[in-house]
Amino acid sequence: MGATKTEHFTDKQNAIAILAKALGHPARVAIIEYLMKVDTCICGDIVNELPLAQPTVSQHLKELKNAGLIKGSIEGNAICYCIDEKALDKLQSYFSNISTKLEKKKKDCC
Amino acid sequence: MGATKTEHFTDKQNAIAILAKALGHPARVAIIEYLMKVDTCICGDIVNELPLAQPTVSQHLKELKNAGLIKGSIEGNAICYCIDEKALDKLQSYFSNISTKLEKKKKDCC
DNA sequence: TATTGATATTGCAATATTACGATAAATATT
DNA sequence: AATATTTATCGTAATATTGCAATATCAATA
Numbered sequence: 001m002g003a004t005k006t007e008h009f010t011d012k013q014n015a016i017a018i019l020a021k022a023l024g025h026p027a028r029v030a031i032i033e034y035l036m037k038v039d040t041c042i043c044g045d046i047v048n049e050l051p052l053a054q055p056t057v058s059q060h061l062k063e064l065k066n067a068g069l070i071k072g073s074i075e076g077n078a079i080c081y082c083i084d085e086k087a088l089d090k091l092q093s094y095f096s097n098i099s100t101k102l103e104k105k106k107k108d109c110c
Numbered sequence: 111m112g113a114t115k116t117e118h119f120t121d122k123q124n125a126i127a128i129l130a131k132a133l134g135h136p137a138r139v140a141i142i143e144y145l146m147k148v149d150t151c152i153c154g155d156i157v158n159e160l161p162l163a164q165p166t167v168s169q170h171l172k173e174l175k176n177a178g179l180i181k182g183s184i185e186g187n188a189i190c191y192c193i194d195e196k197a198l199d200k201l202q203s204y205f206s207n208i209s210t211k212l213e214k215k216k217k218d219c220c
Numbered sequence: 221t222a223t224t225g226a227t228a229t230t231g232c233a234a235t236a237t238t239a240c241g242a243t244a245a246a247t248a249t250t
Numbered sequence: 251a252a253t254a255t256t257t258a259t260c261g262t263a264a265t266a267t268t269g270c271a272a273t274a275t276c277a278a279t280a
Contacts, residue, residue, distance in 0.1 A: 113234075113235055113236080135237090135238085162238095162239075162240090163240050163241080165241080165242090166240065169237095169238080169239080170238095173237095184246095184247090186247065186248070187246075
């Protein structure tokens, strides 16, 4: 098969999986970190920053955009990519919630 | 090609990518959430909980274990799986850090 | 308008992932 | 010891991902 059975899971589970999957490649983690580092919304020098060819970077950017992690707006001849806070806040609150619950639980097993 | 060029990225970036990738499938998100829900370390009824065949679930558990997100210990004839706090804390602090920085930055773009 | 610069798309090869039936391995129970 | 229960592994088919060269697109500028 090879196709994920998304329909069997909740919307929330799928939403988290989509965000996590988008960050499931070091190049995409590096892109997010680069966008964090440069204060202004950087455009296409992401390509120069990464050890990958331009089409590959473009593809990774597309995946991050599809997942909702970044936004891109056309700026003349170039494109201005930047982080979409909403997605990262969603991840932050998801994992904070889990950590809080784990803290309370205090393992009686394993 | 199809093989990720991990060697070009930092250890930290690879580490986050590995954890994120492991959560990049709704079944694995569901497994983590189930392990959170049941108070005791549940064993093999994860299979009954998911809409997937036993070998598929076993494979997902293996991936979560390889990524360090869960631990498994043999409990007689069954296996006791449970969440590995360290990994989830790592994700929590990573995304909290990002959210905090984004808060300060307050977008002047996009 | 021809050229340049920046980004996206296409097409393809290599590899990885997802899913499951069949089966193996290991412990528990009878 | 034979059987049942639980989990892992193997083998395989379907699909997805990764990466890049070649090329297309599209705005800016000469």
